[in-house]
Amino acid sequence: DIQMTQSPSSLSASVGDRVTITCQASQDISNSLNWYQQKPGKAPKVLIYDASNLETGVPSRFSGSGSGTDFTFTINSLEPEDIATYYCQQYDDFPPITFGQGTRLEIK
């Protein structure tokens, strides 16, 4: 199974900051990676698909990059409503679908 190592596990940032989360796959997954946002008590919601494509309706301050084994998720200019836990997910080697451990984002 492909392991997804996500870091950091938590971070605290100020409104307006640029926030970066990384996800590393245990083997080459090309661009087969999605990023999800999960707010407390809610289901996950896709933000970025195929590593770098912005889901329709998602604000442009969210972006993704990378291919192969190393991926980056960025929020440019953090907003208060971005408080959530963020997960990467690979679909290159299925089954199983595997997720990163999650990054809990808090506002300073």
Add this chain to the structure above:
Amino acid sequence: QLVESGGGLAQPGGSLRLSCAASGFPFSSYEMNWVRQAPGKGLEWISYISSGGSTIYYAESVKGRFTISRDNAKNTVSLQMNSLRAEDTAVYYCARGGIVATILYWGQGTLVTVSS
């Protein structure tokens, strides 16, 4: 839209059946999954069924205990959970997507608690 139901309290060794009702899209054309999230923990994929129901996969953690099925006439996917353990306590989400449509779209989840 995906709406899960059937969660609740079950005893260790007991059974529970979850259902997910789909609407607003051509259900029979889409793969479906069940993904769970233990309290305060991350996401764990547990089962997949292809659009026609012919291909099914399970995570090792539930293989032999859980059974996924779908009824394309009724736009529902189900998860029969037997021999439940305390570690099966989680919110269970049904999610559309998989191998062909690789983005997961999620229901709101249903809580399963396994406790005596």
